[in-house]
């Protein structure tokens with residue numbers, strides 16, 4: 001199959017109406033989309049990504065007015081968050097109605113819903129007139145793509161269309177939030193920060209000691225080919241290191257927000273250098289830093305440590 005990068009929204013809408021799948025732009029990362037109400041189309045997403053079918057997908061809607069068609073209950077705090085951060089990079093896990101096929105939610109009784117904020121994606125959904133379910137448009141376990149070109153690197157030949165909507169300006173996935181009664185529980189850190197959520201609904205709950213299922217939250221993800229090592233020292237101390245490494249650090253004076261938006265592209269670039277290791281440093285663990293650290297930890301295979309004046313590798317446990 002020849003993979004075409006196109007800006008023609010109606011061409012892609014037509015393909016989706018016929019039960020096809022296509023890569024589509026959003027403000028967070030590119031997604032691999034299908035008609036969420038067509039189980040056969042949705043199955044193609046899992047097959048193409050080689051994604052295990054126990055890992056549910058996010059349903060993308062344009063309009064909060066449509067929520068009632070797909071979910072049976074919206075907690076008050078979810079409603080407040082929606083007023084503030086939708087459309088945007090916040091995904092809501094809510095009790096589903098039977099209108100959503102089981103294959104979308106991997107059999108769970110909840111569905112993840114997001115209202116994307118991207119001109120091209122919004123116009124695509126409008127032309128389709130059905131909700132689009134879409135995971136990130138990468139092979140399972142790989143780095144999420146933030147441009148049409150990055151999608152092509154990963155899914156070339158496997159899909160017919162990549163709808164080009166420019167670079168995803170946030171560059172990191174949405175924050176996934178579930179609700180324990182009325183209290184938000186962050187299942188995946190992302191572009192909307194914990195602090196932003198707490199400013200609307202007070203303290204969030206931690207996922208520890210909770211039984212909310214999130215099958216996608218497995219440890220190894222976003223993995224580059226080159227082993228990535230986390231390092232606690234500073235960049236200049238690596239000058240002593242004689243190995244063939246490439247580094248991925250916050251640039252001097254760079255904001256965490258800017259770092260998060262270029263993180264995946266820099267990871268891909270670092271990977272292409274074919275060094276022996278990528279050495280990366282975690283950042284302050286607050287705000288968007290939590291999402292950055294989450295992705296770096298999942299991308300890593302171990303730690304680079306300095307012990308008794310010697311560099312050593314410690315494997316991830």
Ligand code: TXA
Nearest residue numbers: 028030031056057110111112135136173174214215216
């Ligand atoms: O920004 C994003 O969220 C992008 C764009 C394309 O919207 N999508 C994305 O999808 O990152 P994906 O499939 O790569 O990640 C979705 C996450 C997974 O970790 C999945 O397990 C979780 O959301 N999820 C989906 N439905 C869920 C549910 N019903 N309960 C708990 N977690 C769910």
Ligand code: MG
Nearest residue numbers: 135136137144
């Ligand atoms: Mg993903």
